[in-house]
Amino acid sequence: xxxxxxxLIGMGLIASSMAxxxxxxxxxxxxxxxxKSAETKATAIxxxxxxxxxxxPEEAASGADLVVLCTPVSAFKDITKRIVPYLKSGATLxxxxxxKGHVVRQLAPxxxxxxxxLPSHPIAGTEQSGPSSGFATLFDKRxxxxxxxxxxxxxxxxxxIRFWESLGSKVEIxxxxxxxxxxxxxxxxxHLIAYTMVGVxxxxxxVTNSEVIQYSAAGFRDFTRIAASxxxxxxxxxxxxxxxxxxxxxxxxEELFALQRAIRTGDGEMLQEYFQRTRAIRKxxxxxxxxxxxxxxxxxxxxxxxxx
Amino acid sequence: xxxxxxxLIGMGLIASSMAxxxxxxxxxxxxxxxxKSAETKATAIxxxxxxxxxxxPEEAASGADLVVLCTPVSAFKDITKRIVPYLKSGATLxxxxxxKGHVVRQLAPxxxxxxxxLPSHPIAGTEQSGPSSGFATLFDKRxxxxxxxxxxxxxxxxxxIRFWESLGSKVEIxxxxxxxxxxxxxxxxxHLIAYTMVGVxxxxxxVTNSEVIQYSAAGFRDFTRIAASxxxxxxxxxxxxxxxxxxxxxxxxEELFALQRAIRTGDGEMLQEYFQRTRAIRKxxxxxxxxxxxxxxxxxxxxxxxxx
Numbered sequence: 001x002x003x004x005x006x007x008l009i010g011m012g013l014i015a016s017s018m019a020x021x022x023x024x025x026x027x028x029x030x031x032x033x034x035x036k037s038a039e040t041k042a043t044a045i046x047x048x049x050x051x052x053x054x055x056x057p058e059e060a061a062s063g064a065d066l067v068v069l070c071t072p073v074s075a076f077k078d079i080t081k082r083i084v085p086y087l088k089s090g091a092t093l094x095x096x097x098x099x100k101g102h103v104v105r106q107l108a109p110x111x112x113x114x115x116x117x118l119p120s121h122p123i124a125g126t127e128q129s130g131p132s133s134g135f136a137t138l139f140d141k142r143x144x145x146x147x148x149x150x151x152x153x154x155x156x157x158x159x160x161i162r163f164w165e166s167l168g169s170k171v172e173i174x175x176x177x178x179x180x181x182x183x184x185x186x187x188x189x190x191h192l193i194a195y196t197m198v199g200v201x202x203x204x205x206x207v208t209n210s211e212v213i214q215y216s217a218a219g220f221r222d223f224t225r226i227a228a229s230x231x232x233x234x235x236x237x238x239x240x241x242x243x244x245x246x247x248x249x250x251x252x253x254e255e256l257f258a259l260q261r262a263i264r265t266g267d268g269e270m271l272q273e274y275f276q277r278t279r280a281i282r283k284x285x286x287x288x289x290x291x292x293x294x295x296x297x298x299x300x301x302x303x304x305x306x307x308x
Numbered sequence: 309x310x311x312x313x314x315x316l317i318g319m320g321l322i323a324s325s326m327a328x329x330x331x332x333x334x335x336x337x338x339x340x341x342x343x344k345s346a347e348t349k350a351t352a353i354x355x356x357x358x359x360x361x362x363x364x365p366e367e368a369a370s371g372a373d374l375v376v377l378c379t380p381v382s383a384f385k386d387i388t389k390r391i392v393p394y395l396k397s398g399a400t401l402x403x404x405x406x407x408k409g410h411v412v413r414q415l416a417p418x419x420x421x422x423x424x425x426l427p428s429h430p431i432a433g434t435e436q437s438g439p440s441s442g443f444a445t446l447f448d449k450r451x452x453x454x455x456x457x458x459x460x461x462x463x464x465x466x467x468x469i470r471f472w473e474s475l476g477s478k479v480e481i482x483x484x485x486x487x488x489x490x491x492x493x494x495x496x497x498x499h500l501i502a503y504t505m506v507g508v509x510x511x512x513x514x515v516t517n518s519e520v521i522q523y524s525a526a527g528f529r530d531f532t533r534i535a536a537s538x539x540x541x542x543x544x545x546x547x548x549x550x551x552x553x554x555x556x557x558x559x560x561x562e563e564l565f566a567l568q569r570a571i572r573t574g575d576g577e578m579l580q581e582y583f584q585r586t587r588a589i590r591k592x593x594x595x596x597x598x599x600x601x602x603x604x605x606x607x608x609x610x611x612x613x614x615x616x
Contacts, residue, residue, distance in 0.1 A: 200556065239571065282532040
């Protein structure tokens with residue numbers, strides 16, 4: 001038992017996975033949740049994710065040892081204003097937002113001195129969303145980045161590290177602004193690019209939608225998976241990590257133009273060298289355990305058989 | 309038995325998968341292969357992919373009922389010039405190149421009247437390459453596009469359709485230039501974009517390579533899988549489908565700038581609507597059987613468990 005009572009504000013993919021993992025690992029005595037929609041509340045109760053569901057965050061947060069904001073980032077400020085008067089002295093307030101600088105700047109001034117404000121970002125997810133999309137192993141071997149503001153109580157930090165480690169995560173401490181640049185590269189820019197490419201395909205007159213879908217297995221399919229991610233969550237990510245995302249997109253466009261120029265001028269040597277370098281990075285990803293080397297573009301249904 | 313003797317020129321992922329599938333489905337009496345490297349030849353023999361391996365395409369193609377060019381596209385012209393004098397009357401010459409217009413324009417004038425020239429493109433692959441990366445189910449339920457030039461012998465076309473269907477493919481006939489536009493959207497542009505994004509990450513000073521790799525699970529990982537594809541094959545694809553690829557990249561950049569502007573100006577409504585539309589396309593891909601709906605970014609190792 002790491003926390004007596006944990007309150008999850010919002011009940012989507014991350015919160016429902018946290019609830020399932022907490023139950024499995026017996027990390028909390030009591031888990032309570034909060035959601036606006038009656039359907040989400042009913043689903044959370046039906047799936048036995050929590051001990052109780054509340055309509056309003058004040059009631060959910062009241063008396064909790066750990067309160068975790070699990071809604072889209074744009075709702076964080078209002079929720080924090082509402083729950084602050086009800087937070088127990090010594091409680092920890094955390095979140096699971098994909099952006100940290102903006103969250104720290106908005107929330108830190110609102111949090112009273114006797115509450116530990118410890119932003120976190122579990123780097124785990126799927127293209128699904130909602131309370132029934134969660135699963136207990138979502139955080140297994142995935143990184144969770146904590147960005148505790150300077151001067152935070154070290155005992156509270158250690159406790160939150162133990163919490164995430166119990167759910168299966170590997171924990172790393174990072175400066176919030178550095179977090180936002182790293183994630184702009186590994187997540188935010190790739191998502192925007194995937195959304196863009198899928199949008200382009202959708203608009204083309206010369207190629208019908210059914211052709212795009214039919215022949216999607218050639219690479220486009222993986223873009224559609226990324227571009228199926230939750231629209232509201234991603235809207236908020238881009239708006240709240242604006243500068244880093246735009247910086248990386250600028251670098252991306254510069255690079256894309258260089259490759260496009262190589263294609264136009266027929267510079268095969270440049271292209272081949274470039275593609276050889278990117279292949280090496282893939283090896284790093286597999287060696288770091290962030291993906292399997294299985295010879296497969298996510299084709300679960302027809303798993304390759306080894307040649308005899 | 310659809311063809312008596314099939315010759316595969318080149319022995320990479322596609323050729324080795326064809327060989328394995330042909331053996332399993334008993335599509336050919338004799339399969340011969342051709343590769344320059346001694347290592348590739350030894351591997352093909354060791355894996356029992358073929359009845360015989362040759363150093364030179366002339367010997368391999370001689371007496372074959374079906375000859376399939378399975379090397380990178382840039383080698384097609386030279387190989388065709390060399391094998392043409394040895395092709396049997398009534399034989400079919402095909403290929404598995406990812407580009408069709410360029411191939412037709414280069415090869416059609418070289419092929420004698422008594423040989424059926426029937427370009428094909430099996431839309432199947434993985435990020436792996438080489439003779440030991442093949443597997444018999446690679447073509448299962450995947451599309452294979454044929455682009456027979458006008459006036460081709462219909463019996464020869466029907467026979468090649470039966471051949472690909474026997475390997476598990478669904479076959480579609482298409483004009484070669486239309487093929488190249490469709491593939492520029494579903495494959496060539498997405499690959500170049502993935503290569504570019506992985507290259508950008510590799511160059512960044514502010515974010516270390518190890519950070520990029522460590523936190524790749526957030527979306528970047530799927531780009532690294534695509535960007536691990538065979539460098540020489542892809543160099544050739546871009547150089548030989550130059551115009552369509554550059555046209556689609558132009559549309560992509562235009563669209564990317566529109567989304568970037570929405571981020572800069574804080575237009576959340578535009579972003580959200582855009583992301584909702586792209587999500588719908590994903591549904592189409594799953595419904596068309598081109599991917600599974602499994603809640604997973606390709607995470608084979610820790611398969612989600614259903615909530616209780």
